[in-house]
Amino acid sequence: xxxxxxxxxxYPKSDFKLSIPELDIKGGAKAAVIGPSGYGKTTFLNxxxxxxxxxxxxxxxxxxxxxxxxxxxxxxxxxxxxGFVFQNFELVEYLxxxxxxxxxYRINPLLKLTGDVSSRAVxxxxxxxxxxxxxxxxxxxxQGEMQRVAICRALLNEPKLLLADEPxxxxxxxxxxxxxxxxxxxAEQNESTLVTVTHDHGLLGGFDTVIDLxxxxx
Amino acid sequence: xxxxxxxxxxxxxxxxxxxxxxVISVTVIIYLPLGLSILVNQSERQLLNRALSTPVLIGSKGxxxxxxxxxLYFEPSEFDTLTMKSVERVDETGLAVPIxxxxxxxxxxxxxxxxxxxxxxxxxxxxxxxxNIAFLGDCxxxxxxxxxxxxxxxxxxxxxxxxxxxxxxxxxxxxxxxxVLKESHSPDDKAIFTDMKTAWVIQGLGHGHEDLSKxxxxxxxxxxxxxxxxxxxxxxxxxxxxQENVDEFHFHGDQSAFPxxxxxxxxxxxxxxxxLMGRYISAGETSQIVKxxxxxxxxxxxxxxxxxxxxxxxxxxxxxTLLLLGLVLMLxxxxxxxxxxTMYRLGSSxxxxxxxxxxxxxxxxxxxLFFSSILLIATMRYVSEFIKVFIV
Numbered sequence: 001x002x003x004x005x006x007x008x009x010x011y012p013k014s015d016f017k018l019s020i021p022e023l024d025i026k027g028g029a030k031a032a033v034i035g036p037s038g039y040g041k042t043t044f045l046n047x048x049x050x051x052x053x054x055x056x057x058x059x060x061x062x063x064x065x066x067x068x069x070x071x072x073x074x075x076x077x078x079x080x081x082x083g084f085v086f087q088n089f090e091l092v093e094y095l096x097x098x099x100x101x102x103x104x105y106r107i108n109p110l111l112k113l114t115g116d117v118s119s120r121a122v123x124x125x126x127x128x129x130x131x132x133x134x135x136x137x138x139x140x141x142x143q144g145e146m147q148r149v150a151i152c153r154a155l156l157n158e159p160k161l162l163l164a165d166e167p168x169x170x171x172x173x174x175x176x177x178x179x180x181x182x183x184x185x186x187a188e189q190n191e192s193t194l195v196t197v198t199h200d201h202g203l204l205g206g207f208d209t210v211i212d213l214x215x216x217x218x
Numbered sequence: 219x220x221x222x223x224x225x226x227x228x229x230x231x232x233x234x235x236x237x238x239x240x241v242i243s244v245t246v247i248i249y250l251p252l253g254l255s256i257l258v259n260q261s262e263r264q265l266l267n268r269a270l271s272t273p274v275l276i277g278s279k280g281x282x283x284x285x286x287x288x289x290l291y292f293e294p295s296e297f298d299t300l301t302m303k304s305v306e307r308v309d310e311t312g313l314a315v316p317i318x319x320x321x322x323x324x325x326x327x328x329x330x331x332x333x334x335x336x337x338x339x340x341x342x343x344x345x346x347x348x349x350n351i352a353f354l355g356d357c358x359x360x361x362x363x364x365x366x367x368x369x370x371x372x373x374x375x376x377x378x379x380x381x382x383x384x385x386x387x388x389x390x391x392x393x394x395x396x397x398v399l400k401e402s403h404s405p406d407d408k409a410i411f412t413d414m415k416t417a418w419v420i421q422g423l424g425h426g427h428e429d430l431s432k433x434x435x436x437x438x439x440x441x442x443x444x445x446x447x448x449x450x451x452x453x454x455x456x457x458x459x460x461q462e463n464v465d466e467f468h469f470h471g472d473q474s475a476f477p478x479x480x481x482x483x484x485x486x487x488x489x490x491x492x493x494l495m496g497r498y499i500s501a502g503e504t505s506q507i508v509k510x511x512x513x514x515x516x517x518x519x520x521x522x523x524x525x526x527x528x529x530x531x532x533x534x535x536x537x538x539t540l541l542l543l544g545l546v547l548m549l550x551x552x553x554x555x556x557x558x559x560t561m562y563r564l565g566s567s568x569x570x571x572x573x574x575x576x577x578x579x580x581x582x583x584x585x586x587l588f589f590s591s592i593l594l595i596a597t598m599r600y601v602s603e604f605i606k607v608f609i610v
Contacts, residue, residue: 051563072567079565090560094232095225106221107566107574113221137232153564 001027001161001193002048007057009040009047018043020057020216025209030187030194032204035213041197042087044213045163048195049082050074061161079108083154085164085183089146091138098134101125101152111157124152128182144175151182162187164196168203180206222570226577236550237582243543244586247536249593251529256594258525260601262518268404269510271341273491274314276304276481276498282508283517289480290510291405292321292329299477302414304505306474311497313490314483320417321479325377325393328363331409332417340484343406347371348397351413354467355459357393361401362408362606371395374458375410377420391420392458403602416459418469418476426456426467483507551575
């Protein structure tokens, strides 16, 4: 599903460089991305989602080179194919749980907020144990609950590629378990590809592939 | 677009205090210059209308503004008075109808206006209830006096002493209210009208007491000589005029020398007006003749100069306030940079994000415009009353 060839990326006025000659991630695989801090783990996910573009090389996702797309094309691709779970949840403080889950559909004209979408949002929330708190403001939630809201938001558009940046980093062991299992379950049930950045080596056993960026970044 | 509006509304609901402050600031910036303009324009109109309807004023030499303000708006002023001879002088010219005015005293905070019955025709004043002045001691009160003090025909009102320390000065007279005027939306609404003689009685130029030749208590007599009775301070003077004692009221001295504060002259045409004014321009003239509209126009010109300065100050304050609001918005955006980044990473375009932020500003503007409009409508509705009470 993901093919990377001769990828080169650097930030302007920075010593950071990410260089990946060749990397494949099969469709439906569960891949963990590891590496020391500063080695480009978040940058790698940003490149896969089209938020950043490489200076050289190709990133093909389902045979589409997203590096060559325009800003609006990458955005359209990201909206329709990719779900992203961010490192610090990145929920909007002044919105309720339901509104946060539905947020992508409110800010992207390409996505239509229909009754079906709303029902699916409620269903996802119920699966995550948030069904009775939909009208609650997210600032009143625990860390674990906030992460589950972020996961619901990422899964709402039924992405074929699910990216998660340290999804368990701020969670206690119980919530870590719940979160990672939710991601695994989705990937397996929907035959979606999961790429997860993690520092937690205890979780690596559940992944099909481990990508160590220490090999590529300098 | 409705989604952006929804998100903007949610943001505003969750930032009520900040939003309220911004709405109040913008409302003040919008309302203040417009409200002030309405107030100034209405004040100008009301002041000018009153002045335009008064062709000519004659008074003692001195401040023409004081003369106009005292005679037209019944505000107390310190200036020399004329005498009834001035009224006769205008009458003798045959060029105008003279209306004597005596505006000096007050009763319960409202001015007592001594004048003639022709004043009511001149101002187009009509009675709401009761009848017009017929006897000494009668008064007719304006609409506001009646409503504020809850006074009606049959009630009485006592004039206020000018000073509590001068025992030889004016003493209170209890006047009989015989009529209430219809509302005229002019300073006449807050006046108490009497005839000239009643005004002179209040001033102490006339009084009433028992017939000294029939006095029951002889100790009030100071001297009796050749049929002339002189009383001492023990003599009780009536402080109200009634049917029983009205004949006991009398004046000492030549009434043509009694004071008037001004004379309103109503010429029959412009030519007579000009001729009348010409009679008062000689070098030794001790009176002044003014056109109230000219005096008020000059006053308004000065007021507008001040208003122009205030407008400039306001513009500076408004610009500063807007700059501060802009700074608040910028700082707010900086605080929300993470939220903006999240939306961008979730696939939102920069245009969509700008639309969302634009709606937030738009809601504040619309709400501010709404409140400004309410305030402006209220201003237009109540400005006349406000001017009547606080300005004119």
